[in-house]
Amino acid sequence: MQKHEIAIVGAGPCGSLLAFLLADAGRDVVLLEKSRHPRNKPCGGGITPKTREFIPVAWDNSVEDECRRASLCYHRTVELEWAEPVCYMVQRSRFDEFLCATARGAGAALWEDTSVRSVEKERNHVTLHTERGPVLANLVVGADGAHSRVGAGMRRVRRYAFAAVTEVCPEPSRMEASRGKISVDFSVIPGGYGWIFPKGDHLNVGVYTVYPQAASIAAHLDRYLEKQGFGEALQTNRRGFPIPLRTESDQTVARDRVLLVGDAAALADPLTGEGVHAGCWSALLAAEAILKNSGNYGAAVSGYERLMGQKIWPQLRESDRLASVFYRYLHHAMSYLEKRPELAREFWHAVFLGQQEKLRLLPILGRILAGLVRREV
Numbered sequence: 001m002q003k004h005e006i007a008i009v010g011a012g013p014c015g016s017l018l019a020f021l022l023a024d025a026g027r028d029v030v031l032l033e034k035s036r037h038p039r040n041k042p043c044g045g046g047i048t049p050k051t052r053e054f055i056p057v058a059w060d061n062s063v064e065d066e067c068r069r070a071s072l073c074y075h076r077t078v079e080l081e082w083a084e085p086v087c088y089m090v091q092r093s094r095f096d097e098f099l100c101a102t103a104r105g106a107g108a109a110l111w112e113d114t115s116v117r118s119v120e121k122e123r124n125h126v127t128l129h130t131e132r133g134p135v136l137a138n139l140v141v142g143a144d145g146a147h148s149r150v151g152a153g154m155r156r157v158r159r160y161a162f163a164a165v166t167e168v169c170p171e172p173s174r175m176e177a178s179r180g181k182i183s184v185d186f187s188v189i190p191g192g193y194g195w196i197f198p199k200g201d202h203l204n205v206g207v208y209t210v211y212p213q214a215a216s217i218a219a220h221l222d223r224y225l226e227k228q229g230f231g232e233a234l235q236t237n238r239r240g241f242p243i244p245l246r247t248e249s250d251q252t253v254a255r256d257r258v259l260l261v262g263d264a265a266a267l268a269d270p271l272t273g274e275g276v277h278a279g280c281w282s283a284l285l286a287a288e289a290i291l292k293n294s295g296n297y298g299a300a301v302s303g304y305e306r307l308m309g310q311k312i313w314p315q316l317r318e319s320d321r322l323a324s325v326f327y328r329y330l331h332h333a334m335s336y337l338e339k340r341p342e343l344a345r346e347f348w349h350a351v352f353l354g355q356q357e358k359l360r361l362l363p364i365l366g367r368i369l370a371g372l373v374r375r376e377v
């Protein structure tokens with residue numbers, strides 16, 4: 001039987017980042033991953049600048065494009081530009097492989113092709129049952145994504161957004177015109193948007209909705225692709241996947257000797273579906289709680305819950321309110337923003353750069369809604 005101090009289930013960005021931080025601090029960590037890198041994860045691969053500070057190693061080699069321009073469409077298209085990048089484009093297969101290799105380089109043990117089937121909590125340790133035999137750990141972290149096996153017995157209430165994505169190889173002139181620019185279209189799906197993100201040799205095209213029950217995601221992706229003139233022959237690698245969102249009634253992220261980070265803890269931003277930012281942030285907070293309470297796993301668990309309550313939940317609560325107002329009044333909000341490109345620039349800048357600035361979003365939205373009441377649309 002294998003024994004480690006800390007076992008992390010899932011070598012996506014959140015699990016690998018946490019493994020790196022703990023191994024780098026000299027802790028005995030094993031990463032258990034059911035597939036093998038480089039593996040494909042359905043994702044837009046848009047990493048916002050606010051996420052950058054959470055990744056303490058240079059990851060520029062994984063960046064395929066830096067976007068300073070955005071084309072936003074609803075009734076009509078508005079072109080926006082910023083001095084600095086508002087989104088970095090990565091291909092998740094390469095980005096995730098790089099972060100996992102970084103964790104290994106810092107000393108984390110890695111077991112790939114190892115699926116965790118069940119979790120057994122005992123008084124002084126946790127046993128993970130895997131297809132390669134049991135693994136014993138003092139502390140377990142579930143970083144196993146949207147369908148978390150580790151979180152299955154912990155979180156009672158589930159709520160999901162949904163996104164579907166495909167890769168498109170257009171003619172070279174279209175590819176060239178798309179470089180350095182994100183295209184977002186709010187007219188293609190209720191409660192969400194369609195996107196085109198430039199990667200090195202292809203475009204990542206997808207649709208996201210926070211109301212998955214109201215929208216057939218595949219049909220909306222088809223319509224968006226058709227609107228953009230991308231025929232079936234240009235597309236490969238089409239996939240859909242849920243994005244877990246927090247609920248007010250169940251924000252469980254830790255119990256006994258088990259913590260959850262990233263999608264396993266349901267941390268995506270409901271406005272955009274962005275999950276890597278809060279996911280990496282949760283990995284940082286988990287590392288902080290574990291390292292501060294060396295060997296005291298009960299204190300690490302409660303420390304992590306406290307940090308989440310102080311830092312991440314208030315932001316996600318704010319994002320939830322923002323998303324429900326924004327998508328409910330989408331027609332009015334977009335009409336207002338389309339006539340005021342400066343306000344639109346400010347709004348999207350706050351979304352992409354986030355954190356403290358993000359708290360300014362509600363006041364900006366308040367200005368938009370106040371304008372609507374005064375019938376300035």
Ligand SMILES: Cc1cc2nc3c(=O)[nH]c(=O)nc-3n(C[C@H](O)[C@H](O)[C@H](O)COP(=O)(O)OP(=O)(O)OC[C@H]3O[C@@H](n4cnc5c(N)ncnc54)[C@H](O)[C@@H]3O)c2cc1C
Binds near residue numbers: 045143263
């Ligand atoms: C179509 C789509 C587009 C998106 N676009 C963006 C975007 O542009 N920007 C953004 O920030 N977010 C985006 N997201 C959200 C983002 O993909 C997730 O929030 C992010 O991947 C969460 O990272 P994670 O490390 O928590 O989980 P994951 O990246 O899902 O990694 C979990 C890992 O756990 C492994 N695993 C699962 N079960 C087990 C098991 N039982 N045993 C062992 N290993 C296991 C998996 O193989 C996987 O490697 C998008 C999501 C979707 C669906």
